[in-house]
Ligand SMILES: O=C(O)C(=O)C[C@H](O)C(=O)CO
């Protein structure tokens with residue numbers, strides 16, 4: 001059941017439960033005299049009233065085009081406070097047509113380590129876990145306040161999806177002041193940007209430089225999107241699996257024998273602040289990123305993929321002497337603030353994409369923490 005509340009700052013919170021509530025609130029809350037007795041409600045000035053009306057309209061359009069969208073978002077049945085949805089025509093069969101988008105953006109604020117210490121499982125998951133990012137016919141983004149790093153998924157499901165304007169950046173096009181790293185974790189697909197079409201097979205990585213304009217995803221790809229602010233335009237480049245640099249680490253004796261594949265990395269190509277690659281475990285090895293590390297000058301996000309539906313990775317996070325854990329499923333991501341370790345052990349096969357943004361692109365700028373130092 002939805003309940004109309006008079007707190008304009010938590011608009012998204014009102015709307016997730018019931019779209020009819022959104023329609024009611026639009027009628028009652030966006031007029032100059034809303035009839036509500038709350039001082040905060042009637043104090044809404046013209047600009048916020050317009051913004052509220054616009055947000056509700058977009059949500060109602062979403063509802064009309066895809067009734068299940070609101071309840072599926074993030075696997076938590078909730079829309080975030082900042083949500084931007086636009087739809088285009090949907091041809092029969094349910095796939096999006098050329099150039100149409102269904103875009104949802106969720107904001108994650110930066111968390112202080114003292115705050116994280118006191119969080120229970122639900123709170124840890126809501127702040128640090130990204131779930132439900134891959135949905136057929138949709139682009140779902142998580143806009144973080146960790147170095148303004150943004151991650152998400154685009155699943156064109158045989159149609160096309162275009163990512164262009166995103167309200168959160170207040171730029172005409174998302175990549176006007178940003179660069180992007182895309183990994184195809186699905187079947188072959190295409191990405192069009194800057195007048196080029198890139199064919200991407202599973203595991204290929206595409207770097208798009210600042211100013212690339214609208215990005216159109218197509219085919220059967222499942223595209224993992226990462227992006228960070230950029231200060232100059234560098235050439236876009238498709239880095240195939242054959243082009244990456246491989247680094248072998250660990251040993252079977254310590255159950256952490258693994259291959260690190262570096263794609264958007266100084267050894268391979270130049271970027272402004274994005275660094276990206278992925279790591280796979282050898283048969284019989286379960287541990288990633290052991291010994292653990294932190295890097296004060298860069299945030300990081302891990303996307304776990306290539307897992308069976310029932311498999312889980314026990315992901316360790318937190319300050320080295322205040323560790324916490326998250327059980328993570330396939331195609332879920334973990335945000336790692338600069339103060340947090342990011343290591344995991346898998347029950348079943350897994351690969352993870354690591355992507356970072358921050359002050360430098362020196363992959364080795366990290367501080368190791370040996371297992372005996374962890375608490
Ligand atoms: O297995 C590993 O070790 C990694 O893949 C580490 C990540 O690349 C990382 O955390 C880089 O900062």
Ligand SMILES: [Zn+2]
Nearest residue numbers: 293295300342
């Ligand atoms: Zn790291």
